Amino acid sequence: MLKVENLVKTFFKGTVNEKVALNGINLTLNTGDFVTVIGGNGAGKSTLLNSIAGVFPIDEGRLIIDDIDVTKMAEHKRAAYIGRVFQDPMRGTAGNMQIEENMILALRRGKSLGLKWAFVDKEKEYFKEQLASLGLGLEDRLSARMGLLSGGQRQSITLLMATMIRPKLLLLDEHTAALDPKTAANVLYLTNKIVTEQNLTTLMITHNMRDALRYGNRLIMMDNGRIIFDVSGEEKAKMTVADLLDCFETAEGGLSDRMMLGHE
C-alpha cells in the first residue's frame, strides 16, 4: 500500500545548522498494516510522516501509495489518499467554523469542490451518526463552533474526519500527546477501533512504549533518520517494554525523557 524508497531529507542544507533528518528510509507497508513508530527526539519520526504527506519536498527517494507515485505530487493532491491527525488538536480542525462545516469539508476530501450549497440534509444525518459513534454526546452540537470543544473532542472529530472518506493511508503524528492521560486513552481506544474495523493502513507515532506495543501489528523504531528496528506479528506481540529499552541501548540518539516517563 505504501512504499518508501531510499528517502532522504536534509533541513537547512548548506548552512551550519544542516540537519539530516531522514537518512535513507526504506519502508513497505502492506494493506491493513497498523504500524506504531517510536524513537527519541529528532529521530525523524515526524519528518517521515510529513514527507509522506507532502508538507515539504524531499531531497531523494520515491514515495508510492497504492501504485501511485506521489513523490512530486502537491500536498493538497496527495490528501485524496491520506488521512491525517496532528499532535496539536487545534491543527486538525477549523476552530472558527462549525462542527458540521468541518465535517462537510472532510467528506469532500480529494474531490473537486463546486458552487453547490454545501449543507445537505442527508449528510447531516450521516454526520450525526458518525458523531454518535464517538460516544461524546456531540451529535446534537453540529452547529457549535469547533473552538468551543475540548482538545480530546476536537482530536476525536479530527480522527473521524480523517477516516470518513476511507484513506489509503492514515498518518497519526503523536495525536494523543497533547491530551490528558484519560482522554488520551479514550482517543487511542477510538483510533484502534476505527483502524481495525476499517482495516486501514496506518502509521502512528507515539512516545509511549506501552501503547506502541499494545496497538498495531508492527512496530518500527527510528534513530538519527534511520529505521533501526522493525518487528511485526507474533514477534511484536511477545515483546515487552524491557525488550524495547534494550533496543534503545544501541541507539545513538538515546532515549528522551518523555519516553522514559511514558514507560511508567
Place this chain on the structure above:
Amino acid sequence: MSDLITATLAQGLLWSMLAIGVFITFRVLDVADLTVEGSFPLGAAISATLLTIGVNPIISILVAGIGGMIAGTVTGFIHTKLKIPALLAGILTMIALYSINLHIMGKANISLLRIDTIYSLVTDLGFSNTWSLFVVGLLLAITICLKLVYFFGTEIGAALRATGDNPQMIRAQGVNTDAMIVLGLLISNGFVAVSGALIAQGNGFADVGMGVGTIVIGLASVIIGEVLFGTRSFINSLISVILGSIVYRIVIAVVLFLGMPPNDLKLFTAILVAMALSLPSLKAKWQSR
C-alpha cells in the same frame, strides 16, 4: 437636516462595498491586503473614463469590478507564486496601480459634471439626488449581502473560509490553499473597485489620489460593525460590516459638524482604528491584573 441624514446613510452604504472587500481579506482570509488603496481608485478611474466616452454607467461599474478582480489576482500571484508576504505583495500592486490609474485616466483628475451616472438612472424615476444615492446603495448592499451569504455557504466558499481559519487543516482535506487565497483577493478587490466606481459617480469626479487611507476606512467599518453588532454567524458578521460602514459615516459627519477640520479626518480615523484594534489585548491586560 433630513437630507443630510439620507446623504450620510447613502455614503455609508456606498462605502460598505469597500468594507465588505476588506472584511473578506482581513477577517475571512486573515490577510491584510493593501491592494485596496490601488483598486479603489482603479474602479473610480475605469468607471469615470468609460463614462466620459459615453459607456452605460452600469456597464462601467461592472468593468471597474473586473479591473479590481484583476488587481486582486495580481496580488494573489505575487503572494502565492513569488512567495512575497501578503502585506508587501499588496503594497507592490498598490504602487503599480498608481501609474496604471494615471494611464487609464490620462490625467490626475476626471470630472463627471453633466455626465449621466448610475444615480441619474434613479433620479429619472423621480427620486431626488440624495435619495438616488441611498436607493442605489441599499439595493446593492442587499443584493451583495445575499449573494455572499450564498457563496460562503457553498463548497468553495466553505473551503475559502477554512483557508483563512486553518490552512493546514484544509490542505489536509485536499484544498489548494494558494488558489483559495487568490480567489479571496480577487473577490475582495472586485468589491473595492465597485465601491470606488460608485463613490466617483456619486461625488462627480475620479481622482488618482482618492485611494489614500481606504484600507483604514475599511478596517474602521469592519471593527466598528463587529463591536456594535456582533459576529455570531457569517450573515451576522456581514450585516455588521455594512452597518459599521454606515456608523463610521455618521461618526465622521458628527465630528465634522462639531467643527473638526476635514484635513484631520484621516488622523482621526487612524487613531480610531488603532484604538479599536488594540482594545482586545488591552482588555486582556486589565483583566489579568
